[in-house]
Amino acid sequence: MKNQTTISQNRNYGIDLLKITAMFLIVCWHLIYHGNALQFTDTRISSLLQSFFILGVNSFALTSGYVLSDIKYKPHRIVVHWLQVVVLCIIITSYFLIFSQNVVWKEDLIYCFMPLTKDKYWYFSAYFILYLFIPFYNILLNNLSKKQSYLLVILLIIIFSLFNFKFLGRYFSVSGGYNTLWLSVLYIIGAVIKKHFCVQKLKIKFLLLAFFIAVSTTFLSSIIQYEYKILKIGSFDNDNITILLSSIFLMLIFLKINIRNSIIAKIITKISTLTFGVYLIHDNYFIRIQFILNRFAWLGELSPVMNILELLGIALVIFVTCLMIDYVRAFLFEVFKVNFLCEKLCGFFVRKIRLLSDKFFEN
Numbered sequence: 001m002k003n004q005t006t007i008s009q010n011r012n013y014g015i016d017l018l019k020i021t022a023m024f025l026i027v028c029w030h031l032i033y034h035g036n037a038l039q040f041t042d043t044r045i046s047s048l049l050q051s052f053f054i055l056g057v058n059s060f061a062l063t064s065g066y067v068l069s070d071i072k073y074k075p076h077r078i079v080v081h082w083l084q085v086v087v088l089c090i091i092i093t094s095y096f097l098i099f100s101q102n103v104v105w106k107e108d109l110i111y112c113f114m115p116l117t118k119d120k121y122w123y124f125s126a127y128f129i130l131y132l133f134i135p136f137y138n139i140l141l142n143n144l145s146k147k148q149s150y151l152l153v154i155l156l157i158i159i160f161s162l163f164n165f166k167f168l169g170r171y172f173s174v175s176g177g178y179n180t181l182w183l184s185v186l187y188i189i190g191a192v193i194k195k196h197f198c199v200q201k202l203k204i205k206f207l208l209l210a211f212f213i214a215v216s217t218t219f220l221s222s223i224i225q226y227e228y229k230i231l232k233i234g235s236f237d238n239d240n241i242t243i244l245l246s247s248i249f250l251m252l253i254f255l256k257i258n259i260r261n262s263i264i265a266k267i268i269t270k271i272s273t274l275t276f277g278v279y280l281i282h283d284n285y286f287i288r289i290q291f292i293l294n295r296f297a298w299l300g301e302l303s304p305v306m307n308i309l310e311l312l313g314i315a316l317v318i319f320v321t322c323l324m325i326d327y328v329r330a331f332l333f334e335v336f337k338v339n340f341l342c343e344k345l346c347g348f349f350v351r352k353i354r355l356l357s358d359k360f361f362e363n
Contacts, residue, residue: 011265023056025059036294037299041307045261046221048219058247059247062195064127067190076342080338092286102287126178138191156185160174182238193251197252214245277329
């Protein structure tokens with residue numbers, strides 16, 4: 001009980017709120033990117049909305065570095081995530097196999113057990129590889145001084161974001177921020193913020209102003225990019241320097257949030273643990289094809305205000321529906337003690353690997 005109390009007191013619920021917000025932004029972005037929700041919308045309004053919604057992936061990834069950088073590394077967690085992907089994929093694929101003809105083939109059920117193949121979920125594939133390197137990243141960050149850590153972050157931002165223009169992309173490319181390298185950059189930034197950055201010394205007014213300036217710069221540069229087709233700085237990519245800075249400032253703003261009500265804190269914590277399931281469900285290939293792809297172009301024909309309200313409303317319905325589905329999955333995982341079994345199984349294999357490695361290096 002003492003340990004649980006300590007953990008609860010040390011937990012920053014602002015990070016949980018950021019995870020929830022980031023996933024909601026990702027749903028909105030997919031409605032735009034896959035659903036063409038802004039196809040007929042005024043260019044400036046479209047660019048403004050995209051300048052906010054594009055922050056989802058970076059913000060979500062930054063939380064990983066903040067949360068995992070100073071806790072014990074547990075290999076079984078990635079196995080649990082893998083099973084989460086497999087179970088949800090099997091359920092969704094089976095549904096379409098039974099109720100929708102000529103949409104799913106029986107071979108697709110086999111690929112459910114291999115979520116790292118067929119590019120089903122780019123974020124999970126990239127995160128899976130990242131998770132293998134987290135212990136080494138943490139060792140590096142724990143042995144760097146504050147000054148060295150800041151210098152590392154500055155170099156990463158300069159090389160992989162600031163210098164990542166079209167004419168230099170060949171050498172510094174992180175594929176628009178859709179790979180393991182970019183998630184590693186975000187992990188390190190989030191971890192350094194956790195270890196060395198004193199957010200409490202910053203005033204919320206300053207952070208809000210910095211966030212507004214960064215988002216406005218993204219918006220203005222996108223307009224320039226659209227009209228004059230110059231430089232990558234105006235593109236809506238995760239590695240865009242203004243989008244990266246906007247995500248960092250957004251994270252710092254959420255870190256200033258202080259939740260004192262225990263009931264609200266528990267609700268926020270529970271929802272944040274289910275956010276990954278929202279991604280896995282709504283961005284499933286078959287759900288995307290059947291329910292999202294090019295389905296929301298009609299929103300662009302509405303007035304700007306109704307366009308935004310309808311878009312946010314639809315995103316909220318999708319978000320809550322996916323939360324409810326993954327809540328059932330999480331409940332079943334608890335009933336069948338999936339976390340416990342994965343922890344024991346991984347512990348067994350880790351011990352065996354250590355014994356083999358010890359014998360190998362002794363020889």
